[in-house]
Amino acid sequence: MTPRRFGICIDANDPARVAEFWAAVLDRETETRGEEIALLPRADDDVRIRFVPTQAPKTLENPHHLHLTSSRPEDQQRTVDRLLGLGATHLDVGQLPEENHIVLADPEGNELCVIEAGNNWLAGTDFLGEVAADGSRETGVFWSEALGWPLVWDEDGETAITTPSRSAKVAWGGPPSAPRGPRDRFRFDLVAAEDTGPVAEIRRLVGLGATLVEETYEDGRWARLKDPDAYEFVLLAPR
Template sequence: MTPRRFGICIDANDPGRVAAFWAAVLDREIEIVGEEIGLLPRTDDDLRIRFLPTEVPKTLPNPHHLHLTSRLPDDQQRTVDRLIGLGARHLDVGQRPEEDHIVLGDPEGNELCVIPAGNGWLAGTEFLGEVAADGSRETGVFWSAALGWPLVWDQDGETAVATPSGSAKVAWGGPPPVPRGPRDRFRFDLIVPEDTEPADEIRRLEQVGARLVAELGGDGRWARMTDPDAYEFEVLAAR
């Protein structure tokens, strides 16, 4: 099977502002398609990121968040200072004093961590090194099959996959899950190759553990589905 591409979709009250923040953080260009604002990838392996408008305010922690890496000892603080200058703020999510990552929120409070230099787990990844996700082992195994990416970690209920080049990881931390509202603001996308038929892809994903919520069939959006932990994701055509 041809490996799929992985993406992130974030709902925002002001998607233009949040997209501009992340475009500056990741040094990517912005693309606007209808009401959707996306960050253009620079390589095939870059994680796709898009933002959609919502009127619902953020009241709960996101079940998933991003990890930014550091190469040199001073990089972590430089990154933190730069992000705060762009509109981020410090967050207290219960991190312990001995933990060496720094937790920030983007302009709408979407959580992110800046990881210090020397982190062995993220060695070899790019600046956007990881999506840290809530989810059971079953969901990690599902996404490995759904994306066609092998598991690079499978221990004590925690799982992880990596992009084909190793530029970034997606990791599921196992139980307990975070509290959730009616709809998660931070969701995943699965982007399929150009030669794939929608019905075939939907059927394949159902066979490896997804559940079909709705067939969408417009603007390159094929289906809304859920993974084994009932986290929603969308199946998108390649652009």
């Protein structure tokens, strides 16, 4: 069986602008698919990223965000300077003076962190080292089983999983704490394995603890579901 893949979907008022920013940050090509724009992965384990249009403005902090790594001490500031030149801005989310990561926002205010060099947690990961998420232990375990990725952290309600090649982590910091609106702008995707059908895959995910919201079967989307913490995600057909 081919592996399942993980991705993120971000609502954007100007998908082309936000996709252009992230394509430059991550050195990826873009592909327009109808109204959405996707960043093409460069390796099998790359986190899939797509941007979809919305008219709704961003008013709340995202419950999930991305962490970028630094190989050497000087790399962190170089990355920050490069992102600022691409349209990022500094952001204060209550970080403490002793914390060494730098918080930025992309051109539409989506939070991201540039992590300092020598960070042991992200040692060995790629430049896009982590998707950091709000979420309970139950949700971390759900995604581990849904993707077939191992749990590499499971302590005090915090969990983390890693791609098969250990190129990136997805980590849940505990029960959801960020205020939630009617729709999260930053959501997860699960790309099905090539030899899995939609009916069986939906049934499997529901059996693991997901809740089915809607079966779609349009434009490569098999279903919308919610994880155990009621964060919506989309089940995508294999590409």
